[in-house]
Amino acid sequence: MVDIRETSAAGGASSRRVVPRLPALVAGVMGSVASPLISFVIVLAIWSLVSALKVVPDAIFPSPWSVASAFAEMMENGVFFSDLGISVSRAATGFVIGASLGVAMGVLTGRVAVIRTVLNPFMTLLRPIPAIALVPVAIVWFGIGEGSKYFVISYTVFLTVWFNTHHGMEYIPDIYLRASQSLGASRLREFFQVVIPAAAPHIFAGIRLGVALAFLSLVAAELSGASSGIGYRLQESRQYIRTDRMFALLIELGVLGAIVDTIVHRIGKRIVHWQQS
Amino acid sequence: MVDIRETSAAGGASSRRVVPRLPALVAGVMGSVASPLISFVIVLAIWSLVSALKVVPDAIFPSPWSVASAFAEMMENGVFFSDLGISVSRAATGFVIGASLGVAMGVLTGRVAVIRTVLNPFMTLLRPIPAIALVPVAIVWFGIGEGSKYFVISYTVFLTVWFNTHHGMEYIPDIYLRASQSLGASRLREFFQVVIPAAAPHIFAGIRLGVALAFLSLVAAELSGASSGIGYRLQESRQYIRTDRMFALLIELGVLGAIVDTIVHRIGKRIVHWQQS
Amino acid sequence: MSSNIAALADEGRVEIDHVSIRFTSKKGDHLALAETRLQLEPGTFTALIGPSGCGKSTLLNALAGFVEPTAGQIRIDGRPVDGPGPNVGVVFQQYALFPWFTALGNVKFALQRFGLGKTELHERAMAALAEVGLETQADKFPGQLSGGMKQRVGIARTLAYEPKVLLMDEPFGALDAQTRREMHDLLLRVWEKHKATVLFVTHDVDEALLLADHVHVLSRAPGRIIRSYDLSASRPRAISRDFPDLLDTREEILALLKPEPAEDRGDVASVS
Amino acid sequence: MSSNIAALADEGRVEIDHVSIRFTSKKGDHLALAETRLQLEPGTFTALIGPSGCGKSTLLNALAGFVEPTAGQIRIDGRPVDGPGPNVGVVFQQYALFPWFTALGNVKFALQRFGLGKTELHERAMAALAEVGLETQADKFPGQLSGGMKQRVGIARTLAYEPKVLLMDEPFGALDAQTRREMHDLLLRVWEKHKATVLFVTHDVDEALLLADHVHVLSRAPGRIIRSYDLSASRPRAISRDFPDLLDTREEILALLKPEPAEDRGDVASVS
């Protein structure tokens, strides 16, 4: 989940890509626009084929067409948009809480030795504890309402964003700190103009991961106390053995996550633009 | 989850740490040995205090002592070690499958344009789909035996390791590839002696993350079709509201994950030693 | 040495055919190298000299196949350059050592194309390091070497590889005078043995005059060749009265590189 | 300029008191700098010259507070150096520009300590860039600059900052002769104005002689000072008959730097 670009020596528009030693034609045809399309056509073709072969019953591995109609059905009765709205707002709230705490804490543990000493062992211990395992605890602490959902989502987001920020802070190339300190920058200035930009690629990598995790933990978060949202709908579809709906919802989750990830990635690239030049 | 160290200009034994501008005494006392200890003492103190205040019933937020006795109980009746053994072997198998596939796939998508074009959009779509959502599907496809558990664990590990490897492969500093190609290295040699070492820090970051995820997804994997293992025991304790046991198991999971993470991290540092020099 | 690819005198012809290079960025275009025509005959030694930022590194990068010319074509032995290749060796301005190999490992990497046995590989690599005076530093990683040491490992690596065409971008910039002189000797020795076609970027006029058959002077950015000199003096040369032609050329080039109407500020090493 | 911290003639005394520096690694110890004693008086200009790998950068790093001496102590104005600080400005061998700032932004960063208004900050930064000939490149990011340009931005940044002690590690290595001369002028101008204490590492004997009050020559690794020269010739200087002392010193230093029994191979720019 690392997205650190090294400053390449030549860069520029006419810099030759050294990476793919492939017939230029093939690479050319498969431009960035065509690429997802080709991918999906292939995946869809395989899927249709497998479900047409009926190795497993349609109720368990539904065909693309029944999934499409389940999708249409949810669109029609309005469940689709209401679920989407509520889940996105939960993911967003949880993400914002988790990510801000994560960045703040990462800054602290990365830069202040005392805090690092006290908290890091504890954080290291928390990292292997999954959010689903904390759902019951969350309910006890935050109630069955939105609180526990925010907790579960932000818990996961927090740990990841913290970890990335922490390491970004810790491994800032000495040369930048040396330059900054020799140029008499105050600690405040060093922090905002050197430490933060230098760690920015790592922080963004963490944030991007955090976004993915906010969606990943939606399902766990909506296990209890929810009666709407994509995660709840997934549970419900499972209860009523609506496999077609389940697939439709999983695809919804995937598409949603991918879109948000792309947006975050684009924003990150704009902000941390110097990494590519 | 990034652990990329930049080559610092001076390095060496006597290189001055520029990072923490703290009283040297404080930092000295809190050496690496004392650090976890201090952390745990503090956490334990807070925990005892909270549970002593009895804001929530012990059945819901157990005291450290009841957790300790739950721990002792599991030790006594042998459940502890049998669960540990089975869970570790599941996590290990799932990890090995997922990580090897992830590295292999990352190498392919990172270096071969056609494969990247076909697979990346699909992978991007898979990333926001959580393992728990796939449990029912896994059971249908891989059976209720160990197969579905390996699937759930390796699915999560795979996606993360793939992502890291892919980006590590993609963003290898041009200068290394230029040097290698100018020195007439064959593609094979370029791959093993340049691409792999240059991407190694990223691959290791992914593997480290993958190890954490193998433990994180144990709980989801053991939700169904298991009758032993830490995840199963957690479910069981939850069913019977044995909160003390739940806490003990969560701590077990955390300690286990932290130990394995430390080992992997150490190994990684040895192998990718040049990053620090 | 065992390979004799570079020894065929008619290999290593470099043609730079109406090449210009432009970088595009958000803030618009930037012409880094104005239209340039140049032909390097096999086995010749050419030096490029010009002000900072005039496009020397950019031209070298294009020759090495790292950057695609915006216009024109570069051919080596008649074949257009379409990417980095084993015919063209490069000594990089930024060293480009592999940090995961020791100094020795870096040199071995370059020698592997000769398919030597293990012992011979080791010996040849050690010999190459010895030539640049680093036999005692063989086991150090690049992060543990001084600037000049890194540069020398880079030189040893590329020379050991014996390419037909050798591109060098300020290869001796980080070296002290004495080491630099030793490197000059080494470079000339290797070049005379294998008759590679050498293109050499330097800021040091004396260095260009001591080494090259041809010297091309570039203008301020965007660079283009404004003057060329053919040097026929036999080697070893010195910038002294023994080589009056060199002294004259030196004066001319220094005057060319001065942008202002040549006011004599007296801070040039003006040889009487 | 507005600040006059550096103008106090008695500030900027550097004492290097029996300092030696040793790197430890798995493969054992390595003495990078042998015991060295040196005192730099406030406002003097000192050049260090020595073979590649002899420990020049290491000594500078210790002065800047980046590396801790294994033995001995370094004091600036009587206070032991215990880390990088605002009194000591450094021009880094690897430039150390901030890639997230433009050339202008990098210079502005250094100027912020003067607490200027927005317009003045901009104007002063532009002026500093103009002095190194980069006013047209102000909006480029380091990744878009040539090697020499990066080096000049680094120089502009440190000079703009007006430190009491100025450490420079081969600051002009990547510059062509003409630009280098302009930089010499700039450096001397700034130095005379602010009377900073300058310590300057170079490989170029002529450069040391043109600029410095004191020249110290270091031995092969592990480095220690083997000869020191005091130069009293008035500036501007030239390496010519007008300055016979400089010519003599030059010969001596070149001989010192030659390790072998000085065999005249004729490839030195032997001025007649």
Add this chain to the structure above:
Amino acid sequence: ADTVNFAWTPNPQTPQVDVALAKGYFEDAGIDLNIVSFPSGREGFEALLGGQVDFAFMAEFPAVTGALTGQDFGVVADLARFTGSRIIGSAEYGQFETPADLEGLQIGTTLGTNVDYYLSEVLSGADVQAEVINASPVDLVSSLVRGDIQAAVMFPTFYANAKSTLGDNYRELRAPGYQVHFIIAASGDAIENKQEMMEVFLGALAKADADVKADPKAAMEAVAANMKGAMDVAAVETMWQDVDVGMELDDDLLNLLVSEGKWIVSKGVIKADEPTTESMRAYIVDAPLKAVAPSAVDLN
């Protein structure tokens, strides 16, 4: 011997399985029984539909869903009925003597399960309005303690815990109207191709069923032993006051299936026709049980 995969988890309501296991009836019948544990009957049922197990133990509710969506399976036995369904409340919010006391409360339950059905039967039967809140089974008690909900309808397994956690505040409302049926479902494959195996399997359970009736105490011990300390004999005995143990297949079950089916269809999640007695009857496969215990089957 054939391997028979059976989705079953130790629980206090199916003593026939515990006894048959304890006495080795499956081995005697030549069955190599492989028991697979699932956290809920529904998941065992999913495994059955996916062809992973031959038999699954569960409540009747998932079977209704399966029938409505046209899955390939059949109900082959009804092992026990739970008669003690109740609504649990905290004294802080009322005394919970009649369903009318539920008016206006927030009541937690697990949506899409049989307790959801039970609650809606009680509410509509008494014409009472209340807000139904979804929570997973394990979270109901803690939500009740916190006061996020004022009453809860939960699976019987959690009753004991609710009682001990709420202490003096524990109140229960035993509104009639629903009995959980603990059934065994067989996979379509077993029904079509393995009649003999089904009879042998049910035969072993029938034999155990007789034992349970003959010696309930021994059956309780067998149950407690399999629960590995989660419930002792006394606890099982208490629980059995509300359990009607006995293997059968009768019209009660059929009618319940139809009624639940109608309720589910009214929810609109499943697109299916309103179920009828005939359509549900097709999912009760009585032939094997008739073959081993004719008196247990009472279907018209």
